[in-house]
Structures are given as structure tokens and as C-alpha cells.
Amino acid sequence: MDYKKTNANDTTITRDFTDLEKDTGNIYKSLVITGKRSKQIQKEIKEELNQKLQEFASYTDNLEEIFENREQIEISKFYERLPKPTLIAIQELLENKIYERNPEDDE
Numbered sequence: 001m002d003y004k005k006t007n008a009n010d011t012t013i014t015r016d017f018t019d020l021e022k023d024t025g026n027i028y029k030s031l032v033i034t035g036k037r038s039k040q041i042q043k044e045i046k047e048e049l050n051q052k053l054q055e056f057a058s059y060t061d062n063l064e065e066i067f068e069n070r071e072q073i074e075i076s077k078f079y080e081r082l083p084k085p086t087l088i089a090i091q092e093l094l095e096n097k098i099y100e101r102n103p104e105d106d107e
């Protein structure tokens with residue numbers, strides 16, 4: 001998923017809990033689903049950032065080669081400005097973009 005184009009808020013806002021529990025019928029279930037999705041999003045973003053920063057990795061121990069890489073700083077700043085994974089997960093829940101699958105119900 002392209003998290004750069006998400007319409008999630010950049011800052012935390014107050015939410016009505018009835019909106020969060022609308023699909024599941026239970027606020028705690030909604031929070032568990034959102035928490036798990038948030039961890040998935042965080043992992044995907046971290047892997048993507050590490051791949052991009054890996055291009056700039058230097059494997060030499062020479063102190064003269066250590067310098068400030070402008071592109072690397074810009075990439076890091078871009079990822080810092082993205083909405084937090086929790087905010088993205090809440091927005092996905094409100095837009096019905098995530099679903100829950102319970103293995104106990106599949107039996």
C-alpha cells in the first residue's frame with residue numbers, strides 16, 4: 001500500500017468511539033484490530049526505509065569517508081513527516097479498508 005498518499009491526519013485528533021466500534025460492535029475488538037494493523041504498517045514502512053537507506057550504506061571504516069549525505073537526510077525527513085502507523089490504521093478502519101479474520105469463526 002502506498003502510505004505516502006493516505007488521507008490520514010498528521011496529528012492525533014479526538015475520535016468518537018461509536019465510529020470505531022461501528023463495524024465490530026466492540027470498541028476493544030476494534031482497538032486490537034487497529035493495533036495489529038498498526039504493527040503491520042510500521043513493519044512495512046521500516047523495511048521500505050531500510051531498503052532506501054541501504055543504497056547509501058558504506059562498509060568501510062575509514063573516518064575520512066564519513067560525511068553528511070544530503071539525499072539520505074531528505075529520505076529520513078520524508079519518512080518522519082508521514083502520519084504515524086496508528087493514525088493510518090485508524091483511518092483504514094474508519095474507511096472499511098481493513099477486515100478481521102478470526103480462525104475460530106472459520107471452523
